[in-house]
Amino acid sequence: MSIASVIDHTLLKPEATRDQIVQLCTEAITHGFASVCVNSCWVSEVSERLVATDVRTCTVIGFPLGAASTHAKAAEATYAVQDGADELDMVINIGWLRSGDYDAVRDDIAAVVEAAQGRCVKVILETCLLSDEEIRIAGKLAVDAGASFVKTSTGFSSGGATVETVALMAQSVAGRCQVKASGGIHTAAEAKAMIEAGATRIGTSSGVAIVEG
Template identity: 50%
Template sequence: MNIAKMIDHSLLRPELTTDDVLRGCEVAARRATASVCVRPSDVPLAVTALRGTGVLIGTVAGFPHGSTTTAVKVAETRALVEAGADEIDMVLHIGRLRAGETDYVHDDIAAVVAAANGCVVKVILENAYLTDDEKVTGCRLAERAGAHFVKTSTGFAPGGATLADITLMRATVSPSIEVKAAGGVRTLDTLLALHAAGATRFGATTTEAILDDFAARERREGQPLGA
């Protein structure tokens, strides 16, 4: 089991300096994570820092509330892809989903998918604000709109990924859609439990601690975990 390749090393906190972002990119490169997820303005910085490492460049659109207009999300997505982003984590319009305006939510996501021009799009539902029925509707709309992942949270809401939400989301979407857990994934035990429930990608800030714990357990067991 390659835990590192399940992690999007998150560098989204608003107070991070340029040096903080560069140090985060160095961690991602050294630990060979799946990606970094950086703020939009940091995409060119991450592209330069991670060139040749195999670490993907992820970023966000409509973040963190999802309430910017579709035109703004589209323009942002196009600019970020042109700047070198490989993956776009977009926030759907939470209020419109709660209002039952499913055509709006679908079309908003579909427009970002089109603007991403083949790059991976992960749709953040921000489950802390949704009922289970709304989570199911959001997942189905994201899949119908062509997204590649559904994602639990931004990490900036009152709650993050839960076992119940991952189980629900995995059961809602088809096998062609992956599930990303974000918000509160700070320990190896949490990551492994959410992985068992169906998550295949994880947003994390405590990447090194998680990977160090995994390596230590493998040494104690004397064989690869998950083999």
């Protein structure tokens, strides 16, 4: 397995231009990345550019706060699928989780899973805001709701992925879903460390530097 094949080549900055999105797709095709991950306004354009390639179109749902209503997240997921998204990275409702509203958190995830119609759903936990026990609980809720992955971070909060957190997440889901490490991964050594800790997907805006370095 090459590092390139597990990288979600990511550009989620609000100021991203069309030219940058086109370049992102070109780089992903050239290097054989797993997916191109963009905000949902770019999904239709990205999916068209990736037709007849092995690179998947990934988008984010409820990003970056996770605090949109469940109805809004499900609607965003529905339209993303219609526009050609193959994978959906949704942000968990962190406030509900920390309040102990676990049924609401599970139902929030399940609504996006249903809207995804069998496509891969990755649940972003934003682990820098959670305790170890909350990370374990969130992993169980994601599994119970039918998610394909749990993911460390948006990259827009106070911290990103750490080896320790990835290992904790991998232990907590125990093979019932996969783990994506994202946020602050800039080098091949950092990416390899995340994979050794249990990640099977890497989200990064430094994909080209990682594979060429």
